Amino acid sequence: MVKISKWLIPQVLVFLILGFKSKIFLAFLWIILHEITHYIVAKWMKLSVDNFKIHPFGTSLELSDFDELTHKEEIILSIAGPFFNLLMFGLFYMAYKIVPTEFVSNSMEINLVLFIFNMLPAYPLDGSKVLRTVLSSKIFYKKAHIITSYISYGVGGIGFLLFAYLLTIHKFNLSILLTSCFIVYITYNEKRKVMYIIMGDIIKKRSRLTKRKYIYNKSISVYCKLGLINVLGLVDKNKFNSFFILDDDLKVMDIIHEDELIEALKVHGNITLEEYINLKNSWMKK
DSSP states (O other), rough: OOOTTTTTTHHHHHHHHOOOOOHHHHHHHHHHHHHHHHHHHHHHHTEEEEEEEEEEEEEEEESSGGSSSSSHHHHHHHHHHHHHHHHHHHHHHHHHHHEEEEEEEHHHHHHHHHHHTTTTTTTTTTHHHHHHHHHHHOOHHHHHHHHHHHHHHHHHHHHHHHHHHHHTTTTTHHHHHHHHHHHHHHHHHEEEHHHHHHHHHHHHHHHHHHHSSSSOEEEEEETTBHHHHHHHTTTTTTTTEEEEEEESSEEEEEEEHHHHHHHHHHHOOOOHHHHHHHHHHHHHEE
């Protein structure tokens, strides 16, 4: 089955925006090399590459254990492709002073565009992964994901404003409009699945524990009136989470761990912690 990389569509549109129509095949080459760089770094990190295809339409790279990486490793993997393009830009820039050919000039421009575009903090680009990873190292993953989504929407919004401005000066640029729509659409889908990502990360911690033989803990105190789904949003995907449930008098009512939290959500849905504790106490009395 031929799979078109989601990275290819916006990149090609950007080249069209900048008038690189005559350079499109050369652009395909550098886009493929960009993905190959991600692949090489992933293999160096001993990650399992489930799917990597190179075809006339672009490339696709799927990793099964990306979420097992540390924050530092995630950033290194995410910037590998853009850094390759920046490096190539530098090399071709120096080469152009010696051999000022059209190929060297085009490769220099394309690699610079690829670097800048991929580092934009917008889904599904590398820049959004870097931003989300940096934020999640400082704040809760759910909040980091939401902030990154809003910034991504902002990038798409700037694209719409640019399109509108060009219309006022009687220039219709369909590529800018399509690129902005693509960013907004992907961002919308990413924002909707944040809770599923968190739940999936909890499950993946089991293999991480088996692989590394240890996992760091994190504890946090939460108010008993908080809903289970809200507590799930506080989960740190890189640590095993425990929650101290406090009442109005700051007294500990119970302690639940993330595995129990997932089971409670499956069985009872989004009830409050207080309701869950009452249910659990009633079972114990029987």
